[in-house]
Amino acid sequence: xxxxxxxxxxxxxxxxxxxxxxxxxxxxxxxxxxxxxxxxxxxxxxxxxxxxxxxxxxxxxxxxxxxxxxxxxxxxxxxxxxxxxxxxxxxxxxxxxxxxxxxxxxxxxxxxxxxxxxxxxxxxxxxxxxxxxxxxxxxxxxxxxxxxxxxxxxxxxxxxxxxxxxxxxxxxxxxxxxxxxxxxxxxxxxxxxxxxxxxxxxxxxxxxxxxxxxxxxxxxxxxxxxxxxxxxxxxxxxxxxxxxxxxxxxxxxxxxxxxxxxxxxxxxxxxxxxxxxxxxxxxxxxxxxxxxxxxxxxxxxxxxxxxxxxxxxxxxxxxxxxxxxxxxxxxxxxxxxxxxxxxxxxxxxxxxxxxxxxxxxxxxxxxxxxxxxxxxxxxxxxxxxxxxxxxxxxxxxxxxxxxxxxxxxxxxxxxxxxxxxxxxxxxxxxxxxxxxxxxxxxxxxxxxxxxxxxxxxxxxxxxxxxxxxxxxxxxxxxxxxxxxxxxxxxxxxxxx
Numbered sequence: 001x002x003x004x005x006x007x008x009x010x011x012x013x014x015x016x017x018x019x020x021x022x023x024x025x026x027x028x029x030x031x032x033x034x035x036x037x038x039x040x041x042x043x044x045x046x047x048x049x050x051x052x053x054x055x056x057x058x059x060x061x062x063x064x065x066x067x068x069x070x071x072x073x074x075x076x077x078x079x080x081x082x083x084x085x086x087x088x089x090x091x092x093x094x095x096x097x098x099x100x101x102x103x104x105x106x107x108x109x110x111x112x113x114x115x116x117x118x119x120x121x122x123x124x125x126x127x128x129x130x131x132x133x134x135x136x137x138x139x140x141x142x143x144x145x146x147x148x149x150x151x152x153x154x155x156x157x158x159x160x161x162x163x164x165x166x167x168x169x170x171x172x173x174x175x176x177x178x179x180x181x182x183x184x185x186x187x188x189x190x191x192x193x194x195x196x197x198x199x200x201x202x203x204x205x206x207x208x209x210x211x212x213x214x215x216x217x218x219x220x221x222x223x224x225x226x227x228x229x230x231x232x233x234x235x236x237x238x239x240x241x242x243x244x245x246x247x248x249x250x251x252x253x254x255x256x257x258x259x260x261x262x263x264x265x266x267x268x269x270x271x272x273x274x275x276x277x278x279x280x281x282x283x284x285x286x287x288x289x290x291x292x293x294x295x296x297x298x299x300x301x302x303x304x305x306x307x308x309x310x311x312x313x314x315x316x317x318x319x320x321x322x323x324x325x326x327x328x329x330x331x332x333x334x335x336x337x338x339x340x341x342x343x344x345x346x347x348x349x350x351x352x353x354x355x356x357x358x359x360x361x362x363x364x365x366x367x368x369x370x371x372x373x374x375x376x377x378x379x380x381x382x383x384x385x386x387x388x389x390x391x392x393x394x395x396x397x398x399x400x401x402x403x404x405x406x407x408x409x410x411x412x413x414x415x416x417x418x419x420x421x422x423x424x425x426x427x428x429x430x431x432x433x434x435x436x437x438x439x440x441x442x443x444x445x446x447x448x449x450x451x452x453x454x455x456x457x458x459x460x461x462x463x464x465x466x467x468x469x470x471x472x473x474x475x476x477x478x479x480x481x482x483x484x485x486x487x488x489x490x491x492x493x494x495x496x
Contacts, residue, residue: 007224015417017233018032028331030271040207040389041213046115048098058070063202122217132161133162135154136162145170152177158185215237237252302315327363336368419446434487436468436469439480465487
């Protein structure tokens with residue numbers, strides 16, 4: 001990816017943390033964490049509530065709303081994996097048994113979290129696997145660097161403990177690798193001690209928050225810069241990098257402009273488009289993306305694109321654009337599970353090969369594990385993509401109360417946060433110090449609900465006098481400036 005200009009943006013406020021990854025100034029990945037954060041990576045002392053021999057699985061109470069699901073292949077012998085024979089789940093687990101598990105997939109819909117007993121603890125350069133017994137190095141590195149890293153790490157790893165050296169460790173000095181290993185071993189000692197004293201169900205290790213997690217796992221020399229708009233988060237990231245990768249500190253910048261970071265980068269339009277069913281292509285074609293319980297279907301259409309030469313060329317160009325855009329949408333929306341792309345039928349085998357090559361190249365940029373099948377006679381391509389979280393669609397939307405969940409609408413929380421953010425922008429970037437703002441009536445109700453104190457908080461934060469009123473002409477997330485002027489304009493107290 002050396003030919004791609006990569007940037008990371010982190011925006012944090014009281015409502016949510018957003019991490020955006022940009023490639024050549026284009027938004028390709030967006031992750032959002034709200035107070036109800038992801039539990040992936042958390043380690044729990046759980047209690048087996050049910051063992052199902054027919055499914056070769058068990059349900060484990062880890063203290064969440066729904067019991068977690070543990071498949072037989074995710075059960076490892078605490079004494080080590082090596083030489084462990086495959087046994088039925090009923091011989092491995094018993095109802096009432098306590099065991100340590102780690103969440104590998106968030107609860108989604110009617111399903112509880114998915115867990116494994118093969119816990120792992122990621123550091124900046126290494127991943128510690130307490131119940132394994134091997135030292136591995138990322139296959140993305142060349143053979144010489146893999147040999148160098150293995151020779152440094154392997155002698156330091158205690159017997160009976162496994163370690164994987166991450167891609168980001170390329171070029172890292174021995175003392176930094178050793179420091180990371182020492183930290184992870186101390187962490188495992190603390191977690192195992194907590195597990196010995198805990199009473200299930202209980203959380204015994206909580207994964208880092210979204211911002212630090214991405215700095216630890218993703219931010220590297222490949223990124224030209226990291227921009228953060230929140231001072232406490234900025235300080236936390238700087239402190240972490242000084243201990244782990246001091247050479248990257250100079251690439252981290254604090255956003256001080258009055259215009260919001262995501263607004264300045266022009267990302268909101270792209271974020272809004274990630275919720276739409278139809279995605280335009282550069283030449284006039286488009287994709288339609290439909291999510292079902294079993295899979296996500298992506299259909300390619302020529303739309304208004306009629307081409308200049310012949311039908312096969314028109315179809316080929318549309319399909320090539322679709323291959324790039326489909327993968328970008330998979331990353332941006334964080335779509336997991338089974339994905340089927342229905343390309344426009346191509347007569348020539350050479351055309352099909354070009355499209356498959358373009359699709360494979362685009363998938364190389366995806367950090368999430370994917371597998372791509374061959375193109376069928378009907379020009380269908382099946383892709384499987386690891387499903388870890390609800391994805392952008394699940395976070396930003398909720399079931400529509402009118403249609404009973406058959407469709408989706410932007411959630412009340414998303415609308416409230418968007419309007420609050422736009423109100424803040426009006427107050428911070430305007431030249432006046434008193435405003436009368438109009439909000440769509442339902443949005444007005446959300447903003448002025450008892451206990452939220454949003455208007456009062458904005459007054460205190462910006463020093464402006466602000467009054468909000470219902471406005472029938474406003475759109476659901478629109479903030480209309482009805483009047484602006486000096487602070488004496490609305491009297492001493494205002495309306496709200």
